[in-house]
Amino acid sequence: MPSPLDVLPVAGGVGLPWDIAVDDAVAAIAGARERHGDTFVVDSGGGHYLFTFSPTGVESFYSLAEETASKGVADFLMLRRKLPEEVFAGRRLLPSSLFRRDDVTSYLANLDRALDATEIELGEGGTVDLFALTRRLGHRMGLASWAGPGCADGEAFERLVRAFDVLDGSDAFVHPDAMAAVAASGMRAERAALEEIAEVIEDSLRQHDSTLGTGDRLFSRIVSAWASEAPDVRTRGIAMDVALIHIASMSNLMAALGWALVDLIVHPDQLDIVVAGDRELATRCALESTRLAQRSIMARAVLESVVFDTGAGLVEVPKGWIIATLLPLLNTSVAAGLEEWDPRRWHRHRLADTHALPSPMLVTAFGHGRHSCPAQPFSLAAMTMAMTRLLGRYDMTPAWNGYPRPVPAQIGGVARAADPCPVGYTVR
Numbered sequence: 505m506p507s508p509l510d511v512l513p514v515a516g517g518v519g520l521p522w523d524i525a526v527d528d529a530v531a532a533i534a535g536a537r538e539r540h541g542d543t544f545v546v547d548s549g550g551g552h553y554l555f556t557f558s559p560t561g562v563e564s565f566y567s568l569a570e571e572t573a574s575k576g577v578a579d580f581l582m583l584r585r586k587l588p589e590e591v592f593a594g595r596r597l598l599p600s601s602l603f604r605r606d607d608v609t610s611y612l613a614n615l616d617r618a619l620d621a622t623e624i625e626l627g628e629g630g631t632v633d634l635f636a637l638t639r640r641l642g643h644r645m646g647l648a649s650w651a652g653p654g655c656a657d658g659e660a661f662e663r664l665v666r667a668f669d670v671l672d673g674s675d676a677f678v679h680p681d682a683m684a685a686v687a688a689s690g691m692r693a694e695r696a697a698l699e700e701i702a703e704v705i706e707d708s709l710r711q712h713d714s715t716l717g718t719g720d721r722l723f724s725r726i727v728s729a730w731a732s733e734a735p736d737v738r739t740r741g742i743a744m745d746v747a748l749i750h751i752a753s754m755s756n757l758m759a760a761l762g763w764a765l766v767d768l769i770v771h772p773d774q775l776d777i778v779v780a781g782d783r784e785l786a787t788r789c790a791l792e793s794t795r796l797a798q799r800s801i802m803a804r805a806v807l808e809s810v811v812f813d814t815g816a817g818l819v820e821v822p823k824g825w826i827i828a829t830l831l832p833l834l835n836t837s838v839a840a841g842l843e844e845w846d847p848r849r850w851h852r853h854r855l856a857d858t859h860a861l862p863s864p865m866l867v868t869a870f871g872h873g874r875h876s877c878p879a880q881p882f883s884l885a886a887m888t889m890a891m892t893r894l895l896g897r898y899d900m901t902p903a904w905n906g907y908p909r910p911v912p913a914q915i916g917g918v919a920r921a922a923d924p925c926p927v928g929y930t931v932r
């Protein structure tokens with residue numbers, strides 16, 4: 505079986521944005537694909553990446569087994585550029601355990617309360633940055649859902665918002681060009697933010713302990729997971745579990761909500777129908793905006809050499825390599841019309857008509873296969889609720905200069921807007 509280096513082209517002069525300065529990370533890989541076709545190797549930062557874009561290659565990608573080609577390890581390799589080691593080590597409740605059915609009901613109740621607080625902050629009218637608004641909303645909903653008592657209000661909330669905005673794991677793929685400076689500083693700012701988070705959670709835990717807080721709230725489940733430990737270990741462990749869960753929640757959801765609001769504001773006909781209560785249309789709009797805003801690099805770290813079908817033949821990808829594909833180079837271009845925002849293309853959580861696609865796996869908002877997003881139903885319900893409430897309460901008028909652009913260096917997750925995205929609003 506040939507190794508990729510025996511049979512595949514190596515894209516010379518191309519690197520990933522953590523390793524070399526790149527103006528537009530997605531455009532750099534798009535250029536390599538134009539020159540070399542759907543399967544090629546990128547050597548970057550001492551590592552090998554096999555990029556795959558063919559229908560068979562992408563299908564092979566989604567069927568890779570975690571034991572041999574790991575998403576968890578690939579994510580860790582990316583996030584550790586931004587997050588100190590101790591955020592990962594020894595976690596007991598992981599972000600993947602967040603989505604039991606009753607959990608989602610409680611998160612949505614917290615979102616409803618967070619929207620109440622947002623309306624109080626917004627008042628009757630003014631101008632606000634749309635993505636800053638959705639980010640703050642996400643912090644409030646998330647911290648009410650999985651941090652301890654008092655963490656979504658007052659000074660404790662403000663301290664956590666400031667700290668999590670510094671300790672934002674998604675910087676690793678939104679601002680990959682900043683990671684060399686993070687490493688050079690020894691993660692000084694990130695470690696200070698982590699200490700601040702630990703302090704606030706410790707205060708909150710004291711409150712929880714003194715009121716004999718119990719129940720099935722996620723925070724109580726985290727506390728139970730550490731029940732048998734000595735006080736110091738327990739306190740630290742709880743704080744780090746909360747930190748990693750909140751960081752995971754910050755990756756995509758509130759940016760996706762920002763794009764959904766942007767797209768509805770520029771499509772007032774659909775906005776009117778959504779505001780009138782058409783939840784199905786709202787869900788389709790959420791999926792459509794998320795599809796278009798996808799900048800995700802999907803990556804798997806090869807743990808044991810694995811046979812991979814590129815579509816042009818089989819190769820044996822060695823241990824230590826990364827196999828990857830890039831959603832923005834597929835989602836909007838694998839069939840005619842995909843560059844347009846058209847919510848009608850979705851039916852429930854799937855594309856209504858895939859016959860024009862060489863493979864249905866070439867287009868996605870929440871992924872395919874075994875690693876597809878466990879938070880999809882929750883995220884769509886949350887986006888739908890927030891879109892309906894915010895746009896139902898306020899008339900919003902764009903005050904931005906042209907449709908927002910994604911951060912050019914971003915290579916992962918849902919796009920962040922490169923420029924401010926102000927919107928004028930008045931109560932309807």
Ligand code: HEM
Pocket residue numbers: 575576599600602749752753754756757758760761794800802803869870871872874875876877878879880883918
């Ligand atoms: C609009 C919001 C979101 C979008 C567009 C999104 C997108 C995705 C995608 C595309 C994947 C698959 C990645 C791959 O195959 O490499 C994924 C996986 C995952 N997402 Fe989400 N996500 C969203 C919200 C969330 C939230 C709020 C959480 C949790 C706090 C979350 C937790 C996860 C986890 C734990 C996985 C990994 C699942 C596994 O490996 O089996 N996601 N997400």
